[in-house]
Amino acid sequence: MTPDWLDLNLLWFFLIGVLLVGYAVLDGFDLGVGTLHLFAKNDLERRILMNSIGPVWDGNEVWLVTAGGALFAAFPKVYATAFSGFYLAFMLLLMALIFRAVALEFRSKQPWPWWRQMWDVVFSLGSSLAAFLFGVAVGNIIQGLPIGADGEYQGGFFELLSPYPLLVGVFNLSLFALHGAIYLEIKTEGELQQRVRRWLWWCYAVFVCLYLVTTVVTFAHVPHATANFRYFPWVWLVVALIVLAIANIPRAVYFGHPVQAFISSSLVIGGLIVLFGVALFPNLLISSIDPKFSLTAYNAASSQKTLGIMAIIAAIGMPLVLCYTTVIYYIFRGKVKLDKMSY
Amino acid sequence: MSFDAVTLSRLQFALTVAFHYIFVPLTIGLALIMVILEGLYLKTGLKVYENMARFWTRLFAATFAMGVASGIVMEFQFGTNWATYSRFVGDVFGSALAAEGIFAFFLESGFLAVLVFGWDRVSPRMHFFSTLMVCLGSIFSALWIIIANSWQQTPAGHQIVEFMGEKRAEIVDFWAVVFNPSSVNRITHTLLGAFILGAFFVMSVCGYYILKGRHLDGAKRSFTVALVIATIASLLQLASGHSSARQVAFTQPAKLAAFEGLFKTPEGGAPLYLFGHPDTATEEVKFGIAIPGMLSFLVHGNFTKPIDGLDKFKPEDRPPVALSFHAYHAMVAIGMFFIGLTLFASFLRWRGVLFEQRWLLWIFVFSILLAYAANHLGWVAAEVGRQPWVVYGLLRTSDSVSKSVSAAEVAASIAMFVIIYSLLFLVWLYVMGDKIRHGPAEDSEALGAPNHGLQPAVAVEIKNPPSQQEA
Numbered sequence: 101m102t103p104d105w106l107d108l109n110l111l112w113f114f115l116i117g118v119l120l121v122g123y124a125v126l127d128g129f130d131l132g133v134g135t136l137h138l139f140a141k142n143d144l145e146r147r148i149l150m151n152s153i154g155p156v157w158d159g160n161e162v163w164l165v166t167a168g169g170a171l172f173a174a175f176p177k178v179y180a181t182a183f184s185g186f187y188l189a190f191m192l193l194l195m196a197l198i199f200r201a202v203a204l205e206f207r208s209k210q211p212w213p214w215w216r217q218m219w220d221v222v223f224s225l226g227s228s229l230a231a232f233l234f235g236v237a238v239g240n241i242i243q244g245l246p247i248g249a250d251g252e253y254q255g256g257f258f259e260l261l262s263p264y265p266l267l268v269g270v271f272n273l274s275l276f277a278l279h280g281a282i283y284l285e286i287k288t289e290g291e292l293q294q295r296v297r298r299w300l301w302w303c304y305a306v307f308v309c310l311y312l313v314t315t316v317v318t319f320a321h322v323p324h325a326t327a328n329f330r331y332f333p334w335v336w337l338v339v340a341l342i343v344l345a346i347a348n349i350p351r352a353v354y355f356g357h358p359v360q361a362f363i364s365s366s367l368v369i370g371g372l373i374v375l376f377g378v379a380l381f382p383n384l385l386i387s388s389i390d391p392k393f394s395l396t397a398y399n400a401a402s403s404q405k406t407l408g409i410m411a412i413i414a415a416i417g418m419p420l421v422l423c424y425t426t427v428i429y430y431i432f433r434g435k436v437k438l439d440k441m442s443y
Numbered sequence: 444m445s446f447d448a449v450t451l452s453r454l455q456f457a458l459t460v461a462f463h464y465i466f467v468p469l470t471i472g473l474a475l476i477m478v479i480l481e482g483l484y485l486k487t488g489l490k491v492y493e494n495m496a497r498f499w500t501r502l503f504a505a506t507f508a509m510g511v512a513s514g515i516v517m518e519f520q521f522g523t524n525w526a527t528y529s530r531f532v533g534d535v536f537g538s539a540l541a542a543e544g545i546f547a548f549f550l551e552s553g554f555l556a557v558l559v560f561g562w563d564r565v566s567p568r569m570h571f572f573s574t575l576m577v578c579l580g581s582i583f584s585a586l587w588i589i590i591a592n593s594w595q596q597t598p599a600g601h602q603i604v605e606f607m608g609e610k611r612a613e614i615v616d617f618w619a620v621v622f623n624p625s626s627v628n629r630i631t632h633t634l635l636g637a638f639i640l641g642a643f644f645v646m647s648v649c650g651y652y653i654l655k656g657r658h659l660d661g662a663k664r665s666f667t668v669a670l671v672i673a674t675i676a677s678l679l680q681l682a683s684g685h686s687s688a689r690q691v692a693f694t695q696p697a698k699l700a701a702f703e704g705l706f707k708t709p710e711g712g713a714p715l716y717l718f719g720h721p722d723t724a725t726e727e728v729k730f731g732i733a734i735p736g737m738l739s740f741l742v743h744g745n746f747t748k749p750i751d752g753l754d755k756f757k758p759e760d761r762p763p764v765a766l767s768f769h770a771y772h773a774m775v776a777i778g779m780f781f782i783g784l785t786l787f788a789s790f791l792r793w794r795g796v797l798f799e800q801r802w803l804l805w806i807f808v809f810s811i812l813l814a815y816a817a818n819h820l821g822w823v824a825a826e827v828g829r830q831p832w833v834v835y836g837l838l839r840t841s842d843s844v845s846k847s848v849s850a851a852e853v854a855a856s857i858a859m860f861v862i863i864y865s866l867l868f869l870v871w872l873y874v875m876g877d878k879i880r881h882g883p884a885e886d887s888e889a890l891g892a893p894n895h896g897l898q899p900a901v902a903v904e905i906k907n908p909p910s911q912q913e914a
Contacts, residue, residue, distance in 0.1 A: 155556030158511055162552050166544030168518050173541040176533020176611075183522025183529075184845035190523050191856045195863060198512040202867055205508035209874050252526075253847045402534040403604070403613040410538055417545030424553040431557060431564055439563055441497075 108407035112174040113397040117377045123163035125366045130157040132280020134227020150443045152287040155432045177400035178384045185253025200226030208443045235272025239265030244388035271310040278303040279365045285358040325379040342371040451853040452524040466510035472641010474578035481571045495661040498883035504559045528843035534613045543587035551580030593626035597694045628687040635680045642673035643814040650807035674785040692742040698828035700753045701767035704728040708752035712736030762830045770823040777817040
């Protein structure tokens, strides 16, 4: 049975975070590529952009599906409250993800300009909307939601669209766009790479501005978000790491080390999710009505038995997942080359 | 019927899962055929197998993308529309769903990249391995989700516990959950159904090519592989269906009574209706032809042992009879037809005259629709027959919906799904049709060997073993 020192609830709080980091780092760049898609000049460039993520986007999205499944299994009450509470927002997100997925698949199947143009727009809007909505969701969760004594969300759709979540939404859009631009810096060459570089600087400038604004607003507007920092002083190391990683991006790009820049933007994403987790802990959903009603890693979790079984499943599954993710990225390393089977 | 949140959420679930299931069995079935064709390519070195495998891969990829896109909806919908259900079953059902993500989806989507984009990047052996992994991934995925669904049909290995003021199911014995009374039967039945559907899809496309005199060599070879699968799977499906129905008789008797239109518990043996229409008002099967005692024989091996009718269950515990009955009977009828069709075609193929029977090929061109009908009707029977329960005997469907979601919101999302899905379905049909019109590459014929014989011995061998450059 579970040893005493092992807090399974804490473990699953952490593992859900790991899945979210995996999702945001991986799908983050392909959503970002989607956001930048319409800036590409001609059909060939757009095909290169799509094919840069072609072999991997689907696997990246599996992190979201698995995070959803893990949340369902480990914290069913959180899964139920969040998904039903964000009903229309989730439907919008699903629409964005569906359209984006099929746009990738169908776009290059016909040569007609109107056909390709249409799917290009669908792909870009779908990707951007998804990135934005993830940010809005995070913003709402940090801010707290009207959750009643019965554990049900008591607001409506438009209450999810208050200024702070919208700010986090735009911030996330810029973060993913920057992450995507850095990925494209790795995958493209020649004239297209020159243009990608210009997008990258723009994204970087917008991102840094929004990062500062979001940080200030979070400290000023959502005091409970930083309350936990007192209990976990090591969090300041994460903050320092994020700042260093942000500073390293232009340096790495300038000196021609795009992979280093990509690792840096991945660290920024990972670091921000760590901060998100610390801000919430031990809550998963904070009730703005009464802190008593908040759903935590303890009062919203599955049984110890199930958390233990799931931990075993994760211990068997995750090494395999990391193994074939590495293999796939290794096989498709290097600059994008179009061939017969490409999009 | 009032259009409240429960009815609308059921409608939405039925709509989205039926749409999702257009793509799922096709990818499972096609993956198996792609593995076999690529295996034959590695074994024989015949280019035609590679061309056909590539061709099916293109159709597979377009279908897989639709499966992924519509699958995310399924994963999230338990939480969005069925929050009360999710709180009740999360401990048990969520685990199977998470296992599906970790064990199946990553495997499938990872190696799909190599399968679709890797032809020129990896060796043929590595490519074959990737195809095999995608095939296994799709089977694992079916496995876990059907374990989860079977637990809803025949719950086992759990206990009902009160946690934070709410009753819920918790796992007591994980392996009892996994091997609940119906999982093995239902996994087998579903997978065989998917293999049959994939095979009929291939035979439909290839039958069309043969009728039109196009891509003959590749079409005949693929057809033969698919026919072998369809014949074996159809025969096994009979055994699996029988085993499944027997188990339903013992574990979900109300469901079996609905399938068979057994309103009243008979004095002696229960009859088996070949067809008919169960009239709920008068509680009898009209216009039917029945074999007396046959149902009792199939279930108990005894023509006179009675079987519980619907009258043994309270009215509020009975499933809708007409829909269960017709869905079930139509599925069985199609299954029987497939056994006859595939056996007859296999006989003709063995005699070497199958591809001259144009009328039979035309039947194969359209039989894919029947394969789809059988797969979908099977699910309708399984899920409608479980009603009024969402978890059999434990939780009613009407008590399962999200309390914070209004009927208007569900109506809005249904409208959204109807519009998006109709649009995507048309695009998918169009793209599939276009790829089929375009057909596989033809370099085996370009090599100057119009080769319509089917014995590998007389076929033109490509002497140099397949290498990376060749593709």
